[in-house]
Amino acid sequence: MSRDRLLRAGAFLERHxxxxxxxxDIAAASALSLRSLQRYFATAVGESLSGYLRGxxxxxxxxxxxxxxxxxLSLxxxxxxxxxxxxxxxxxxxxxMSPSAFRQQGCLQHNYYRxxxxxxxxxxxxxQHQQPPHxxxxAQQPLWGLTQAMQTDELSGAGLGIALSQLNSQLCSLFGPRTPTRVFYFKSQPGQCRDFLLLxxxxxxxxxxxxxxxxxxxPAGYAATFTLHGDESQLPVFMYHCFAQWIFHSGWHFADAPIELQLPDEQHPRFRLTLPVRTTPCPVYRLW
Structure with a gap:
C-alpha cells in the first residue's frame, strides 16, 4: 500500500x-477504507489511529x-x-501527571510527545521496528563520576556537547587521559520530568x-540498547519509540535505574540509548 496515502492522512490530521x-474523516481524506487505514497505520506507526490523534x-x-x-478548560x-x-x-x-503539575514541572522535550x-x-x-533493541x-557495576544538573531540553544539541566535554576533561584530569568514560542521566528528584543529573x-x-x-x-539486570538510524532531528521520534511504544508493548519493564547515552564516535557513528529493563514491573519508584 502506498505510503503516500498514509502521509496524506497525517497531513489531514494536522490541518484539522x-x-x-x-x-x-481521516480515512476518506486518504482515499482508504477505515479498516485499511487503521491496519496500515498500526503497522507503520505502532499505535492505533485514534490513539495517535489523541496523543x-x-x-x-x-x-x-x-x-x-x-x-x-479552554485548552x-x-x-x-x-x-x-x-x-x-x-x-x-x-x-x-496532571495538567497543572505538568505546567509546573514539564518540558518542551518529552519522551511521551507524539x-x-x-x-x-x-x-x-x-x-526501529525492523531492528529491535539489543x-x-x-552485572552490578560500581562507578565514580562527575555530575551536572541539566534540564531535559538541554539533553540534546550543543548544550549537551559542551557539558560532556567539560565533565570528561575534569574526569580525565583526575583519573588519567586514557580513562574510558560513560555517560548517564537520571532524575534529580522523583515525580518530575524537567530536572536531571548528567553523569x-x-x-x-x-x-x-x-x-x-x-x-x-x-544494579545487576538487563539492558536494552537502541540505535538512532536517522540524524539528530529524529531524536523525538526515537524517544517516542523507546519510551512510548517499545517499553509498553515488548513485555519488558523499565528497571528504575540511570539511562545510558552513547554518543557517536569513530567505532559507533550513531547515537545510542541504553535502558535498564526487567521482566517484571518495578515495585518501588526511587531517585532515578
Whole structure:
C-alpha cells in the first residue's frame, strides 16, 4: 500500500487537529477504507489511529502548558475533550501527571510527545521496528563520576556537547587521559520530568571515591540498547519509540535505574540509548 496515502492522512490530521474530526474523516481524506487505514497505520506507526490523534492533541496541550497557558478548560475544549475532567484523566494517563503539575514541572522535550507524521518519522519507525533493541544481561557495576544538573531540553544539541566535554576533561584530569568514560542521566528528584543529573563516569577504584566524585552503583539486570538510524532531528521520534511504544508493548519493564547515552564516535557513528529493563514491573519508584 502506498505510503503516500498514509502521509496524506497525517497531513489531514494536522490541518484539522482542533476540529471535531473522526477516524472516518481521516480515512476518506486518504482515499482508504477505515479498516485499511487503521491496519496500515498500526503497522507503520505502532499505535492505533485514534490513539495517535489523541496523543497529538495532548502533545499540543502539553506544549501550551509549558509555555504558560493558564486556562485548562479552554485548552481541553480546543483539544476536543468534552470537559475539564475528561481532559485531565486523558492527560494524566498519557504524561503520568496532571495538567497543572505538568505546567509546573514539564518540558518542551518529552519522551511521551507524539511527533507529527511525516516521511522521516515513518523511516525512523520502520528502522526501529525492523531492528529491535539489543538486550544483554548486565552485572552490578560500581562507578565514580562527575555530575551536572541539566534540564531535559538541554539533553540534546550543543548544550549537551559542551557539558560532556567539560565533565570528561575534569574526569580525565583526575583519573588519567586514557580513562574510558560513560555517560548517564537520571532524575534529580522523583515525580518530575524537567530536572536531571548528567553523569560522566568511569569504573570505580578501590576504597572511597575522591572528594567531589559521585559514587554510583548500576544494579545487576538487563539492558536494552537502541540505535538512532536517522540524524539528530529524529531524536523525538526515537524517544517516542523507546519510551512510548517499545517499553509498553515488548513485555519488558523499565528497571528504575540511570539511562545510558552513547554518543557517536569513530567505532559507533550513531547515537545510542541504553535502558535498564526487567521482566517484571518495578515495585518501588526511587531517585532515578
Amino acid at each position: 487537529l482542533f476540529d471535531p474530526i473522526q477516524p472516518e 497529538r492533541r495532548l502533545t499540543h496541550a502539553a506544549q501550551q502548558l509549558v509555555l504558560g497557558h493558564q486556562d485548562i 481541553a475544549l480546543d483539544c476536543q475533550f468534552g470537559s475539564h475532567e475528561a481532559f485531565t484523566r486523558a492527560f494524566s494517563r498519557h504524561f503520568f 511527533p507529527s507524521l511525516d516521511l522521516a518519522m515513518l523511516a525512523e519507525l520502520a528502522a 538486550i544483554t544481561p548486565r 560522566v563516569a568511569t569504573a570505580a577504584g578501590p576504597g572511597m571515591p575522591p572528594q567531589g566524585i559521585t559514587a554510583l552503583t548500576l
